[in-house]
Amino acid sequence: MNRKLFTYAINFTILVFGLQMTMLGPLIEKMSESFHLSVAQMGSFFSVSAAGFTVAIIFGGIISDRIGKKRVVVWSGLGFASSLLFFSISPYFSLSIVMFFLVGGFGGVIESTLSAIVADVNPGNERRAVTFTHVFFGVGAIIGPTFSGWLIDSNYSWNTAYFVATILAFAAVIWVTRYEYPKVETDESFDVSAFKNILGNKSFILLCTAIALYVGVETTAWGWTPKHLTDLNYDQTFAGFMVGLLWFGITIGRFISAWLAERFSNKILVSGLCLVAITGLVAQVFSVFNSIAPVTLFLMGLGFSGIWPLVVSQAGTMFSSKYTGTAFGLAVAAGGIGGMTIPYVFGFIAEHVQMGVLFGILSMPLILIILISFYLEKSEKLEKSAA
Numbered sequence: 001m002n003r004k005l006f007t008y009a010i011n012f013t014i015l016v017f018g019l020q021m022t023m024l025g026p027l028i029e030k031m032s033e034s035f036h037l038s039v040a041q042m043g044s045f046f047s048v049s050a051a052g053f054t055v056a057i058i059f060g061g062i063i064s065d066r067i068g069k070k071r072v073v074v075w076s077g078l079g080f081a082s083s084l085l086f087f088s089i090s091p092y093f094s095l096s097i098v099m100f101f102l103v104g105g106f107g108g109v110i111e112s113t114l115s116a117i118v119a120d121v122n123p124g125n126e127r128r129a130v131t132f133t134h135v136f137f138g139v140g141a142i143i144g145p146t147f148s149g150w151l152i153d154s155n156y157s158w159n160t161a162y163f164v165a166t167i168l169a170f171a172a173v174i175w176v177t178r179y180e181y182p183k184v185e186t187d188e189s190f191d192v193s194a195f196k197n198i199l200g201n202k203s204f205i206l207l208c209t210a211i212a213l214y215v216g217v218e219t220t221a222w223g224w225t226p227k228h229l230t231d232l233n234y235d236q237t238f239a240g241f242m243v244g245l246l247w248f249g250i251t252i253g254r255f256i257s258a259w260l261a262e263r264f265s266n267k268i269l270v271s272g273l274c275l276v277a278i279t280g281l282v283a284q285v286f287s288v289f290n291s292i293a294p295v296t297l298f299l300m301g302l303g304f305s306g307i308w309p310l311v312v313s314q315a316g317t318m319f320s321s322k323y324t325g326t327a328f329g330l331a332v333a334a335g336g337i338g339g340m341t342i343p344y345v346f347g348f349i350a351e352h353v354q355m356g357v358l359f360g361i362l363s364m365p366l367i368l369i370i371l372i373s374f375y376l377e378k379s380e381k382l383e384k385s386a387a
Contacts, residue, residue: 018140043347052104054336070181077173080106088162138251149240208334216342249301257306277303284359
């Protein structure tokens with residue numbers, strides 16, 4: 001097996017997943033015209049994609065342990081690409097919703113499984129390899145909205161963007177399934193007691209709440225940014241580029257956060273990042289800052305960047321090694337629930353307030369995350385002193 005080429009194939013596949021996930025924002029208005037629905041109703045696409053992703057995270061790992069990672073990647077990859085194809089040509093809203101649910105689900109399985117495989121095929125260099133892979137997700141997330149915004153301004157239909165994504169997805173699946181995969185070493189039974197022990201932990205429930213709030217806020221922010229900017233009379237190309245800039249801030253910020261994590265506590269870092277994100281969100285409320293939208297959106301991305309990895313990482317410190325896999329899976333699933341509900345709710349709020357005000361309201365969940373981070377650190381210190 002050519003480990004280097006296999007890693008490149010994985011990175012390209014993750015890039016395609018990030019690209020298709022973020023191209024929705026600039027396309028949402030054209031899609032609402034195509035399906036004759038309100039923009040708020042179109043927010044259901046964010047919800048069903050997150051729902052599919054959540055289901056995949058919970059069950060994907062269990063299935064891969066039993067049938068092998070390569071089979072999972074092959075079948076989920078074909079399902080992902082095929083769902084994108086049917087979505088791109090579907091004339092019906094109901095069929096499109098089902099296909100987008102499958103896109104989120106199959107894509108979630110691919111992303112989580114391939115991320116795990118990267119560590120397997122890069123022994124001794126796991127952290128750098130996995131970090132580099134998620135940088136490719138960020139690259140895809142930058143390209144997606146920029147590309148789709150340009151297509152709309154060039155008078156292409158929204159279907160064209162997803163048809164291009166379909167071609168890239170099939171190419172990625174063919175490439176990434178050509179290699180030998182790590183063999184399944186264990187076939188452990190499903191441990192129901194792990195769920196009872198974990199879900200009975202108050203601190204863990206609060207951690208999941210923080211993750212759900214963060215993913216919901218982040219998804220709403222990048223999902224509705226194009227609508228916010230077009231309401232300010234910017235064109236779709238610029239709006240798409242701004243979503244890409246937001247994701248560029250997230251990508252760069254994760255490198256910075258990883259470096260700062262060695263020097264500051266989670267409480268300090270999470271609080272600081274939330275405050276930076278709040279600054280970017282609140283700036284959208286005031287028209288005086290409209291002329292510096294690139295700065296405020298990049299600032300928003302920097303603030304969002306480290307919140308996810310810093311909060312999720314705490315799941316691994318709350319329990320013994322016996323339960324960390326289950327705890328991590330449940331924590332990520334909580335994020336999926338947040339991404340499924342908050343953008344949909346805020347889509348209806350957006351029908352009654354200006355989009356700029358919507359961004360200001362999004363700062364409120366981040367304040368709750370700050371409070372939760374203080375509680376979690378205090379709780380951790382009490383547990384250590386009692387030990």
